[in-house]
Amino acid sequence: VLAWEKIDHEIFELYDDIKRNEATTDWYELLGIGPKSSVGEINSAYRQLSKKYHPDKRRNKDVEVTEAEEKRFQRIGLVVAILRDKYSRKRYNFFRKNGVPTWRGTGYLYRRWRPGFGTVVAGLLVFVSAMQYLFQKLSYWRAQERI
Numbered sequence: 001v002l003a004w005e006k007i008d009h010e011i012f013e014l015y016d017d018i019k020r021n022e023a024t025t026d027w028y029e030l031l032g033i034g035p036k037s038s039v040g041e042i043n044s045a046y047r048q049l050s051k052k053y054h055p056d057k058r059r060n061k062d063v064e065v066t067e068a069e070e071k072r073f074q075r076i077g078l079v080v081a082i083l084r085d086k087y088s089r090k091r092y093n094f095f096r097k098n099g100v101p102t103w104r105g106t107g108y109l110y111r112r113w114r115p116g117f118g119t120v121v122a123g124l125l126v127f128v129s130a131m132q133y134l135f136q137k138l139s140y141w142r143a144q145e146r147i
Contacts, residue, residue: 007088008095014078015100021072027079027092035093039084046080049073 004012019025028035031045051057053073055065082088095101115123 005091007082007091010078011082011088011092011095012100014075014082015095018075018079021068021075026096027083030076030079031083035096042080042083046076049076 015025018027018030022030024030028037031042031049033041033045037045050073053069053076055070055073058065058069082092
């Protein structure tokens with residue numbers, strides 16, 4: 001049984017990204033709206049923020065746009081996409097009220113980090129070497145008992 005749905009994993013990833021890069025982890029506060037705001041209010045807040053942070057609108061003003069500002073605009077877009085959808089918003093509100101879990105299942109970790117070929121070979125080599133050492137010790141112990 002899967003503990004978390006796909007939307008939950010998206011919320012977790014976005015929450016972690018916002019926690020690393022923003023002053024707040026509350027998405028409503030990030031947009032400057034309240035938790036009971038309607039979709040129209042969310043769209044209005046997004047339009048206001050897009051005027052402020054959209055890279056194309058900032059380039060027209062001859063302002064240097066950093067990569068961090070582009071990432072911030074992308075995060076705001078993802079937040080708005082989640083809050084516009086009724087079910088996704090319900091899931092976010094659940095995690096907002098109860099806290100985002102620290103253990104999110106192995107599927108979440110595997111999606112974030114997949115071992116490469118070298119890591120798998122090294123891990124197998126260490127495992128096989130440990131097993132060989134263990135069996136050699138057992139064989140030696142048994143041989144000593146027979147003597």
